[in-house]
Amino acid sequence: MSTIQPKLSEPVSDELALVQAAKDGDVAAFEELVRRYDRNVFRIAQHITQNREDAEDVVQEAFLKAYGNLNQFQGQSKFYTWLVRIAVNEALMKLRRRRPERMVSLDEEVKTEEDSLPREVADWSPNPEQQYSQAELRDILTRTIQGLPASFRTVFVLRDVEGLSTEETAEALDLSIPAVKSRLLRARLQLRERLSRFFQRREKDGNGKSKIARGDGTQ
């Protein structure tokens, strides 16, 4: 089975120059950095806060905080990783404010009953996403990921949606690499299990099990 292909990111060779110019007071250079990453920050923020207004606030606050603290950025990591770290912290603050009754921490070891071996192993239809309209699919995906604990959701979004490496995710979330890997595995398995309810092969498709290709995915 082939591996997941990471998303291609834009070249960042000029990024340090932009950061340096912004440090020297060039607001247009900082605006270019905003333009480059605002969509990513918005997505991450909305996945964490699950609230659009909060996500808009996080975009503003994260960039302003980054601008005000540019001198703290030493360039050992990518600017984007540093920015994501700020944005995640802002988003978690919003989430805690909105749900003070629930402790929200990325450090907590979340034990859930779904941690055991997958129970639902029915195969999916060949193109499961095509069974639903765009709006239905969006609704299914949104509700499904919202059901994950914040600590799993955040790791999954940074690694699998935004394409950060394991090391960058660990740095942005201040977690160890084994902690990132363990959360990522459980997040992926839980999402898979929950999506199976919507995407599994229906009876009318025939008994898929005997038709499943093995090994390299070819028939």
Next chain:
Amino acid sequence: MKCSEFLQELTNYLDGVIDERTKAELDDHLAWCHNCYVVCDTTKKTIEIYRDSQLYELPEDLRARLRSAIVSKCQAKKKAGPERV
């Protein structure tokens, strides 16, 4: 290899960050264990569906509004000079 051992390696396997020997063991397990094959395949699809889903895209008008708010606050900060502690 047991299914539980396979699952422990699933993330490394999908991300392609395992050594050749472990990969061969996992491939071997997948060749005969239908359940793990399905779990592996549908986990991969789960990741791809989310990655391609374009959930929470920032609309262009809102994007422009946020950016201009950020830039004007940055300019105000610049005029005020460095913050003193």
